[in-house]
Amino acid sequence: MSDRIDASVADIEAFVAVARSSSFTRAAEGLGTSKSNVxxxxQRLEAALGxxxxxxxxxxxxxTEDGETYLMASETALEGLREAGQALAARRAEPIGKVRLDLPAGFGRLLFPALAELRLRHPRLTFELALNDRMSDPVSEGWDIVVRIGDLPNDGEMTVRKLCDLRLGLYASPDYLKQRAEIRSPADLPGHDAIVFRGPTGRLRPWKVADGPHIKELSLNPVLALADGHALVEAAVQGFGITQIHDRVAQPHVDAGRLVHVLPGSDVPGPPVHAMIPLGLKMPAKTRAVLNQIVAYLQRTD
Structure with a gap:
């Protein structure tokens, strides 16, 4: 059995170029190489084909007659390779696959409409979500995007993008407010039932309220302390008392009549919201599409 000599794509491309131009010189010029190389x-191709x-x-x-037969097959094969390359390039550019997001419990639910909109445009995109208020490790846990409210850890392995700013306000259910004394100023707050958030460190988060030109910090004895941001909102909706939550989280409930904004003039600037993405040579198209969608949605609903 004789040794097999495989034809390379480059050799086939050179053959096609010569066949189309009927000239080794013109083929070399078109390929950007020398006549000798063409x-x-x-010669290698002819040796491989015998x-x-x-x-x-x-x-x-x-x-030759064999050359005409091989030219037809070569052109078809090269066109197939070009189409395959274009398909792979499109796949890299099109958002396809699963994106894993770690989101704050309350704030993350606001992003459901944004993700649903994105899937309508890119149905081959899927999501895995974690909704919690703990500080996860984005790199070791394999998250594509981690959204965090407040201060961020110093982490050189992450790319950070600011999503929006929040404001902190006081909210309670209409039924609770009907049953209790009217709230005219921050001085009336200590007499009311407070629902307070317990942060990841275990510390109860005090309320901060604007009282004229000053911002005061109120440490309260809560009737309910919760470490889950979503549960904090639900407790207020159910009438446990007054809670201090972020404006974006509260607004859908205010619009639906489930919550009332208490002392709007006492709102204070809240923490920023950032997205963190593991640092890499290039952000995948699927991750970039989700990140851009979240940014555009928050800007639109601001």
Whole structure:
């Protein structure tokens, strides 16, 4: 059995270029190489196929019968390779696959409409969500996007993008407010039932309220302390008392009549919201699409 000599794509491309131009010189110019290299490519191809592809004279280069047969197959094969390359490039550019997001419990639910909108445009995109208020490790836990409210850890392995700013306000259910004394100023707050958030460190988060030009911090004895931001909102909706939550989280409930904004003039600037993405050479198209969608949605609903 004789040794097999495989034809390379480069050799086939050189053959096609010569066949189309009927010239080794013009083929070399079109390929950006030398006439000698084109000649060697054709020779290797002929050796691999065991046949002559061209009839060469001093005046012309013509395809043999075998050359005409191989040209048709070569053009079809090269076109198939080009189409496959384009399909792979489109796949890299199109958002396809699963994106894993770690989101704050209350704030994360606001992003459901944004993700639903994105899936309508890109149905091959899927999501895995974690909704919690703990500080996860984005890199070791394999998250594509981690959204955090407040201060961020110093982490050189992450790319950070600011999503929005929040404001802190006081909210309670209409039923609770009907049953209790009217609240005219921050001085009335200590007499009311407080629902307070317990942070990841275990510390109860005090309320901060604007009282004229000053911002005061109120440490309260809560009727309910919760470490889950979503549960904090639900407790207020159920009438446990007054809670201090972020404006974006509260607004859908205010619009639906489930919560009332208490002392709007006492709202204070809240923490920023950032997205963290594990640092890499290039952000995947699927991750970039989700991040851009979240940013656009928050800007639109601001």
């Amino acid at each position: 000649g060697k490519s054709v 046949t002559r592809l061209f009839q060469r004279t001093t005046r012309a280069v013509r395809l």
